[in-house]
Amino acid sequence: MAEVRSRSEATPLPLILALAIAFTVTVVDPLIFSLNLPQVSRALEVPSQLVGLLGGASTLVMAAAVLAAGNLGDAFGLKRLLMLGLVVVTVVDLVSIFSPGYGFLLVMRLLNGLGMTALLGVPLALLKTSVSSKKRPAAIGVFMAIEMVLCGSIPAVTGWAVAAAGWRVLFVVAPLLCLSSLWLTARYVPEAPVQQRGHLDVVGVGLVGAALLALVVGLAAAQNGVTRPTTLLPLAISVAAAVLFVRHERRVPEPALDLALFRSRPFSVALAATLTLNFLVAGLGIALGQFGSVVLSLSPESIGLLYLPGTLLIAGAVVLAGRLVGKYSPRPVMVVGLALMTMSGLLMAGTVSPTMAIWLLVSAIWLCNLGSLVTSASVSEAVLAEAPSGHSGAVASAQLASGMTGYAFGPTIYLLLLHFFFRKEWLADAEARGLTATDAERTVDAVRGSLALSPGSAGYDPNLIRHASGLDLGEDFADALRLTILTVSVLPLAVAVAALLLMPRRTRAPRSDTPPPSTTGT
Known part of the structure; x- marks a missing residue:
């Protein structure tokens, strides 16, 4: 009764x-850290081999620890954990302002990721426990619309602030948001029922983290050679940890993630969709940071502005998507969202060039953002509908673990593909101009790190990049980006087909949000 009373008394908006x-x-x-990573890298003289790690440190920690956060929230209180995470992010980011070097900042980004872990699945879990199942799809739409407005406007404002006051202003943004959320949470968000647990599945959480970390390390090392021991060993460790995790979760009485959830086709497809959309969004951010600043010579504030046009229109569309999910089912909305992301990739691939019109770039970003938010609204409802009472945190965290995995893999795989295709393109360019591969590589070495491996590690004259020793590297990189985007655009199309084939046409009766009656015996 306490949960029902808290739902009716809570102020919705x-x-x-x-x-x-x-x-x-x-x-x-x-996002704002990735978009402004070139400025941070130059200011702190970050070694090229550490730029990728610095850029993805916080998301890697989130992906590895989000399952633990969901389980802790169910056991000790979702609201309490959310408020603790808001405080940690606020303190860590304010300390990051005074970073004396890249080593200190790397530690702060890892701690930042630890704090943000509590801000991933917990908000959606609290949305499930605070809003009735009938109103939840519409509430998810409003939730995603608010996120869209903030994500569309903050990068632009931050870009101007960085240009005016320097890169350290980046670390003021999250504390301002956290303090606002902290006040509203303390006043309006009710605490969810606590699920009594014997213990936290530390082994399961550790195996997930080990599998993810080893996979990212292996993919990053693959840029220097797929068959090298430094690539194969981490990948083998990742596979072994994943196998051990599945075996452990089947035997432990209180698993970090109930593997029976994957018997549900909607749940499995929804996790594949959230991994895909986060992978594409994160990879696009890295690609924009390099292509925009190095090839198109756009300033950080201009790159930030690319996310602004159409923000309110997207927000309205996401609110509508939430209502359509409630009226029909997540299936058609998810398919439309994934199709929009595919269209974004095809538009970008078909128009990318060193002289690409800004309105085309804005249109591609707009379609990607629209598709990702529409897909997210349907994914969240599909996942939360599977959560039994007292396990909202763990189930919601499974969605965000999948999402953060995609977000952590996106930059690594995009850079791997960009490096592969860029090398292929400039070698073909050199051969067409009568240059040997050795001579061409000497020329490209001065700029290749900036374009494909270490965004922003050094500043280069765009004319040097485009016409270094006769090579048109700007065009070569644009072609590499085109091939990369065409390759990854297959993913949302494949998941959309899976949603059509495997998800139900109509919404099933929602799971009860109240605990089942107690029974005696085993």
């Missing part, structure tokens, strides 16, 4: 606003 702002921190903070 401030409650949704509090949770949406908290969740937005996990998107905005890594």
Whole structure:
């Protein structure tokens, strides 16, 4: 009865606003850091081999620890854990302002990721426990719309602030959002019922983290050679940890993730969709940071502005998507969202060039953002509908673990593909101009790190990049980006087909949000 009473007494909009702002921190903070990574890298003289790690440190920690956060929230209180995470992110980011070097900042980014772990699945879990199942799809739409407005406007404002006051202003953004969410959460968000647990599945959480970390390390090392021991060993460790995790979760009485959930086709497809959309969004951010600043010679504030046009229109579309999910089912909305992301990739691939019109770039970003938010609204409802009472945190965290995995893999795989295709293109360029591969590689070495491996590690004259020793490297990189985007655009199309084939046409009766009656015996 306490849960039912808290639902009826809660003020809907401030409650949704509090949770949406908290969740937005996990998107905005890594996004603005990635977009302004060139400035940070130059200022702190970050070695090229550490730029990728610095850029993805917080998201890697989130992906590895989000299952633990969901389980802790169910056991000790979702609201309490959310407020603790908001405080940690605020303190860590304010300390990051005074970073004396890249080593200190790397540690702060790891701690930042630890704090943001509590801001991932917990807001959605609290949305499930605070809003009735009938109203939840519409509430998810509003939740995603708020995120869209903030994600569309904050990068532009931050870009201007960085240009005016320097890169350290980056670390003021998240604390401002966290303090706003903290006040609203304390006042309007009710605490969820606590699920008594014997213990936290530390082994399961550790195996997930080990599998993810080893996989990212292996993929990053693959840029220097797929068959090298430094690539194969981490990948083998990742596979072994994943196998051990599945075996462990089947035997432990209180698993970090109930593998029986994957018997549900909608749940499995929804996790594949959230991994895909986060992979594409994160990879596009890295590609924009390099292509925009190095090839198109756009300033950081101009790159930030690319996310602004159409923000309110997307927000309105996401609210509508939430209502359509409630009226029909997540299936058609998810298919439309994934199709929009595919269209974004095809538009970008078909128009990318060193002289690409800004309105085309804006259109591609707009379609990607629209598709990702529409897909997210359907994914969240499909996942939360599977959560039994008292396990909302763990189930919601499974969605965000999948999402953060995609977000952590996106930059690594995009850079791997860009490096492969860029090398292929400039070698073909050199052969057409009568240059030997050795001579061409000497020329490309001066700029290749900036374009494909270490965004922003050094500043280069765009004319040097485009016409270094007769090579048109700007065009070569544009062609590499085109091939990369065409390759990854297959993913949302494949998941959309899976949704059509495997998800139900109509919404099933929702799971009860009240605990089942107690029974005696085993």
